[in-house]
Amino acid sequence: MTRAFLIVIDSVGCGGAPDADRFFNGTTPDTGANTLAHIAQACAAGKAEEGRSGPLRLPVMDSLGLGAAIRLASGDATPGLAAEPQGLWGAASEVSPGKDTPSGHWELAGVPVPWDWTYFPDKEESFPPDLVAEAARAAGVDGILGNCHASGTVIVNELGAEHVRTGKPICYTSADSVFQIACHEEAFGLQRLYDLCKALAPTLHNMRVGRVIARPFVGDAASGFTRTTNRKDFALAPPSPTLCDWVQGAGRTVHGVGKIGDIFSMQGIDDVVKGSDAELMGHLKRLVEEAEEGSLTFANFVEFDSLYGHRRDVSGYARALEWFDRELGTILPRLRAGDMLVVTADHGNDPTWIGTDHTRERVPVLVAGKGAGEAGLVAFTDIAASVADHLGVPPQGKGRSFL
Secondary structure (H helix, E strand, O other): OOOEEEEEEOOOOOOOOOOHHHOEEOOEEOOOOOHHHHHHHHHHOOOOOOOOOOOOOOHHHHHHOHHHHHHHHHOOOOOOOOOOOOOEEEEEEOOOOOOOHHHHHHHHOOOOOOOOOOOOOOOEOOOOHHHHHHHHHHHOOOOOEEEEEOOHHHHHHHHHHHHHHHOOOEEEEOOOOEEEEEEEHHHHHHHHHHHHHHHHHHHHHHOOOOEEEEEEEEEEOOOEEEEOOOOEEEEOOOOOOOHHHHHHHOOOOEEEEOOHHHHOOOOOOOEEEOOOHHHHHHHHHHHHHHOOOOOEEEEEEOHHHHHHHOOOOHHHHHHHHHHHHHHHHHHHHHOOOOOEEEEEOOOEOOOOOOOOOOEOOOEEEEEEOOOOEEEEEEEHHHHHHHHHHHHOOOOOOOOOOOO
16 A cells, blocks of 8 residues: 655745736736746845855755746746756646635645635725624624734734733734734733634634634734744635545545644544644654555645745745755655655745735646656646545546546
8 A cells, every 4th residue: 555745835836827817916917926936046146145045956856847847837947947857747727716725725635616715805994893893702802903914923013012911812814815813822822812713713714714813922022022833724614525535535544734734624634733844844754754554644834935925035935945855855765665745835925026925826746756757737636636546545526647
């Protein structure tokens, strides 16, 4: 029996989405956005020198076909990424009407989103009064703070002291279909924050808002406030069985690494581990050693997106990619005979692009353990079908295996 490891490096797109003109950062369409190619070009031009230097160095992923996948997806130049592929490689396109985390992950797991998400487009006074009132009631206070579009790291420093003083939760949103709540872990209480999000989730899910996100932080006004790794997403459940359910339904084990459990509302997932990306890498390595025959390990590494993409930090994004590539190089030799490992992404977040939103892009598909060759341009759902094919599990979605 074989095992599968499906690794999503969050937001690491490779450009070329055929419908990018329908998605926007502000008033600018995503046409031409390319997370990987633009980072590689910035590095080659000496514009990503903070904490690293020189061309983008991703020899492990490039050997699996990364440079080739970017060129196939978009035709863009990729300085430093020109290896002859030794893995099975391609690029995948999404059809769901969103460029967000749930849409990307559900479709990678075989289930495109069948509806349009609800967004809060107003930059100020973003939420309707009845929702504001419900949030205040659920928190046991007489109002909320924020009620706007904001960067999470910025708003906790702007409103953290007032939150600690008044007990009012900091509620904010973004271009994604999200309702985010930031509260101090000690002054407000971590479990109380989770309970607040859980209480509001049914209302927001009925509105087709994709996620209610708990954003805990610590610190004080003197030293500043810092978000912790105890984030928790209360996501709307997928509308039909996903790859996780297919595998679990066949009597196999599904391990979640990172925010996978939150994204899928734990449907079809046996256990989950969380932490920083460095901690998650340790868990992934452990599962490569310990995961059962026939199992699926589904991992998400979010910091590419949360720490570097949204903050438009090209150097930081490049450092994270090079770190991941080095770590992947220690994992591949530890795979067992018959294992398949897939590296892909859920959307783009080009740090050279205007605005701070995700970008609509194709994503690379890099496969170790199934020989070398070109899978070509595939669908997100084809990844789920291929993982199921490898595990000998009947697929239930629309995808077709490229194995």
